[in-house]
Amino acid sequence: MEENNQYEVIENKSDDENYIYIGKKPSMNYVLIINSRMLNGLDEMTIKARGKSISKAVDVAEIVTNRFITDANDDNIKISTEVIDRDDGSKTKVSSIEIVISRNN
Template identity: 45%
Template sequence: MSASNAHAGRKAGNEIFIGKKPLMTYVTATLVQLANEPMVIIKARGKSITRAVDVAQIIVKRMDMMGYKIGPVKIGSEAVQSPDGRIRNVSTIEVSISRAR
């Protein structure tokens, strides 16, 4: 996946890629996916990681009556080539959210 696709906010299956759009855009997108899928994975890297955590917390805390829960959280790093040609590591996170049943 190229760097431009990673933060475009597009959905691939049950994945939500967090980028620079307003926070509630991702909350809404995740809730729509959760209506159709039993589990959704919120993915982010770099500076968008804090927004991904915020999205997960909003869904779990504010939608308490809906019974959503945070599942496994994966952290890692990814080698990315910067515009000047250098390779650098960027932190990544994947947060799974599912309906508690």
């Protein structure tokens, strides 16, 4: 039961179209999503990633700002550490990053 609630929270978070959560999909999938949302009128997108996905998040941000939306900035970057509960009850720390890409209008 608790696992289902956890997944529902994650699904609700991803409903906000200004956020994109980097996972296991290829980088270009995320690039195309960001590109299409920003071309359809969004002035700002936030890329979020944890752990091993951080390097992919940086790659996605660089591809978007250097190749697709060249009038966008990725100046607002926030790094942090999140404490996550494991299945065995112990806690572990995971690095996370948020990169805000905004259009220069």
